[in-house]
Amino acid sequence: MxxxxxxxxxxxxxxxxxxxxxxxxxxxxxxxxxxxxxxxxxxxxxxxxxxxxxxxxxxxxxxxxxxxxxxxxxxTELDNELTDLTVLNIGKLTIGTIPFRASCMLPKSIVAFRKKYPGIDIHIVENEEANLESFLTESRLDLCILSGSLHNKLLQTEILAQEQFYLAVPQDSPFNNGKEAFRISANDIIYDSSSLFLAKSLDLSVCVKEHFVLIQDDETIASKLSQFPEFSRQNAIYTDRIETAFSWTLAGIACSFIPDTLIRFGNYQKHPVYYKLNTSFAKRDILVAYKKNRYLSKAASEYILLLKQLIGCGTWLSPNE
Structure with a gap:
């Protein structure tokens, strides 16, 4: 066949x-x-x-x-090995990631990679992280950009960067009253202002009675909230996408937990009120993952190297911009 x-x-x-x-x-x-x-x-x-x-x-x-x-x-592996012999003049690279990272965080690295290797055909597969992990295990992807920690023994991971989660609260919420010493703006986060570092952190217990928009498959935050008897799952609504959680918070529906990567790279003009959190889930690793014992194409290796170089400059953007 x-x-x-x-x-x-x-x-x-x-x-x-x-x-x-x-x-x-x-x-x-x-x-x-x-x-x-x-x-x-x-x-x-x-x-x-x-x-x-x-x-x-x-x-x-x-x-x-x-x-x-x-x-x-x-x-595919045979084709990749033969393609590498042509010094990346031709080939294919399939990258999996969630829609937010695909639209806001990866474009500049894709542009830089295509300038260097114009013959490589790049395919981006956008899906939920759980599905992407399965696709990678089935060798349907060359690599994935994921977050958190993976315990899949079939996958190799490398840490690219770390993202910080903030409590996001609707602008008109009574929760904001009397918390001026804790409040931070999007610009504080985007430009790493002195206010960001001087602002006090909130304990999670302060906000557990609020209504929340949570990510459907992210049990880390839900399980942490569930440790507090004041938290009610009836006060939580769920979505598959972090952009939806952000939009619903901005619309005044409920609070959410938003990573600084979305705040920095989402290109949003309006933002809710943000608070630093004193909790273990507030920091999460961004990983590149690929399958163990599978030939990692030169194209995939070069893209991972490029990502590390860009992030090493303190940004996901091209160092020339």
Whole structure:
């Protein structure tokens, strides 16, 4: 089976729809259906259950797709090794990250990398961190930009930087009354003003009775809040994206916990009130992760090196800007 045919089966398994898969593959739906039908006839076994919506893999189909992914990974690694022999004149780099980092933190590094290696085709996969970790384990990504700490033994991680979380409170909230000595602005954070360093830190216990917007898969903050009997999960609403939490706080819906990376690179004109926190989750590592025992392409290695250089200058931006 050719690499193109492998891609047909894998794409159909991922999309769970002949129409969606054919659109992504840039072929007609009848052509894709006929290809799958011919393959099933050749194998004398059904790979896809078409009686459900969306379609799903049969048990035989799962075995086949798992094998197809392994073969595709082997071919990709071979292609990467051969490509490296051409000194990065051509190649492909697939990077996974959450939407916020993709839109606000990585663009300048992508621009700098493409200037240096214009022949490398860069693909950015945006998803939740839990999904990205799975994609990386399955070798569907070359590397990921993640946060926190990983305990996946299949992955290698390196710390790129550290981000600081602040309590974000709506401007009109009564919570702000009498806390002038604690309040800090977005400009204090963006420009590392003296007010930022002189401001006192709030203890988490002071704010646990407030309503919060929390990130759905981030159990670190939720579990910390749950240690206080005054905290009620009924006062929490959840979202998958940190940008949504920021917007809802700005709209006056509830408080949230916002990283300085979003405050610095989000390009927002308006901000809520911020407070420093005296709690362990207030600092979190930003990591680059890649799979152990898998060939790390020269393109991936060079991009990681570039990121370290830019961050070593104290910024995610190009050192020439």
């Amino acid at each position: 050719t690499s193109q045919q492998l891609e047909y089966i894998i794409r159909l398994a991922d999309e769970k729809s002949f129409s969606k898969a054919s659109q992504k593959l840039l072929i007609s739906q009848p052509a894709l259906s006929q290809f799958v039908k011919n393959l099933e006839t050749e194998l004398n076994i059904q790979l896809f259950d078409r009686s459900t919506t969306p379609i799903k893999l049969t048990y035989a189909g799962e075995l086949y797709v798992n094998a197809a992914r392994k073969i595709q990974n082997i071919l």
